[in-house]
Amino acid sequence: MQSVDATRDALLACARAPAQSEILPLLDIAHRVLARPLVARLDVPPHDNSAMDGYAVRSSELKPGVAFEVSQRLPAGSLPSPLLPASVARIFTGAMLPEGADAVVMQEHTSTLPDGRVMFDDVVRSGLNIRRRGEDITDGSSVLAGGLRLKPAHLGLAASVGVASLPVYTQLRVAVFFTGDELQEPGRPALPGHIYNANRYWLVPALRALGCEVLDLGIVPDRLADTRQLLRDAGQAADVVMTCGGVSVGEEDHVKAAVCAEGELQQWRVAIKPGKPLAFGRVGQADFIGLPGNPVAAWVGFIVLVRDFLRARQGEVLPRWQPQGWLPASFRWPRPDPRREEFLRVRVVPDGTSHVLHAYPQQGSAVLSSCVWSDGLARLQPGQVVEPGTLLPVYGWGAGV
Numbered sequence: 001m002q003s004v005d006a007t008r009d010a011l012l013a014c015a016r017a018p019a020q021s022e023i024l025p026l027l028d029i030a031h032r033v034l035a036r037p038l039v040a041r042l043d044v045p046p047h048d049n050s051a052m053d054g055y056a057v058r059s060s061e062l063k064p065g066v067a068f069e070v071s072q073r074l075p076a077g078s079l080p081s082p083l084l085p086a087s088v089a090r091i092f093t094g095a096m097l098p099e100g101a102d103a104v105v106m107q108e109h110t111s112t113l114p115d116g117r118v119m120f121d122d123v124v125r126s127g128l129n130i131r132r133r134g135e136d137i138t139d140g141s142s143v144l145a146g147g148l149r150l151k152p153a154h155l156g157l158a159a160s161v162g163v164a165s166l167p168v169y170t171q172l173r174v175a176v177f178f179t180g181d182e183l184q185e186p187g188r189p190a191l192p193g194h195i196y197n198a199n200r201y202w203l204v205p206a207l208r209a210l211g212c213e214v215l216d217l218g219i220v221p222d223r224l225a226d227t228r229q230l231l232r233d234a235g236q237a238a239d240v241v242m243t244c245g246g247v248s249v250g251e252e253d254h255v256k257a258a259v260c261a262e263g264e265l266q267q268w269r270v271a272i273k274p275g276k277p278l279a280f281g282r283v284g285q286a287d288f289i290g291l292p293g294n295p296v297a298a299w300v301g302f303i304v305l306v307r308d309f310l311r312a313r314q315g316e317v318l319p320r321w322q323p324q325g326w327l328p329a330s331f332r333w334p335r336p337d338p339r340r341e342e343f344l345r346v347r348v349v350p351d352g353t354s355h356v357l358h359a360y361p362q363q364g365s366a367v368l369s370s371c372v373w374s375d376g377l378a379r380l381q382p383g384q385v386v387e388p389g390t391l392l393p394v395y396g397w398g399a400g401v
């Protein structure tokens, strides 16, 4: 069996970024991956400006109890004249600072005389309430790195340097289908021996949430010729073909034979529980990934092994894969799997000033309720016995699920 880390490394080593990119308007590219870095061509803010509604002053001139003329009025967007000596300027938040002024006094710290002159409560230091030119971004600096998944804040930052569109990688097309003659779609009556196709209803949205364009091919009849035809078509239409089920050792399995006939197949037994069987290979121009059929095995395999492959395959530069933290277990796990790392579905529960981990009582690989109940996965080494208080690394569910 291959370790979890070695399997992730092998998958990531095959995850090349899309060859093509396209330039699209900012409002159309939330959650897409930036193909090239963005460099600023101006300073933000572009000029020194006021952080408050109040008065722009020469700080060295201010004296409490002395009244000053208001020599100009500066709403945001107006162009100031140099500040006349022994005067102040009425100024509003965001307005450009007049030449000669070096501080802004909030209007709450002033009083206005009936003749319109203004008195100040106190002396002020130079620089008070001024936002400096370039204090956010300087001309020529790097604003966004290539390979970044664009979140709303990134798009706001790009807009702040005046950029209207950005180059993003073309969307990854992922074809998915589900195997097993026992599968039935929800909404139809389940015949004896049938179960509902649960995996389709988390995998398709999870792929979409990761930014993939999904070709959802539904349930495939368990016949070799049909499976081969479908794989051939999917391998031409998609960048990645994914299947669910039929990757274990049973012989009622046409996916394996079909992938071997139409491309190449590598089958791994990964030292992970749940999620041991995983297939990887190629069909036509597309990468192939076969997830196990057991819903929790597929879910955990997808999250631990496959999701980052799909992210990197979209051109995303990934942060190091690591737990969000280590927390003490509140449970006992006396009979660990001696050969596989186990990923237990756990909930993070407040406990005084810290938190502890509760494990879902049924950790079977077909018990999908465990995934809904929990906040993420606790990672156990092969053979690791857990007692209350044992510190375990915790991985939250993370992107897209």
Ligand SMILES: Nc1nc2c(c(=O)[nH]1)N[C@H]1C(S)=C(S)[C@@H](COP(=O)(O)OP(=O)(O)OC[C@H]3O[C@@H](n4cnc5c(N)ncnc54)[C@H](O)[C@@H]3O)O[C@H]1N2
Pocket: 178, 179, 180, 182, 183, 195, 196, 197, 198, 199, 200, 244, 245, 246, 247, 248, 249, 250, 274, 275, 276, 277, 291, 292, 293, 294, 295, 297, 365
């Ligand atoms: N003799 C052995 N048997 C099994 C082994 C093994 O090493 N030797 N491994 C077990 C492990 S671990 C897993 S995980 C499963 C994986 O099996 P497959 O990937 O071949 O999946 P299937 O046999 O097609 O299905 C397994 C299970 O999951 C249900 N299923 C399948 N698709 C769906 C779906 N879309 N939605 C909901 N449920 C689904 C299916 O009905 C089966 O109950 O193999 C073990 N066996």
Ligand code: MOO
Pocket: 272, 273, 274, 275, 276, 277, 292, 294, 296, 297, 365
């Ligand atoms: O991968 Mo299977 O569900 O470990 O049990």
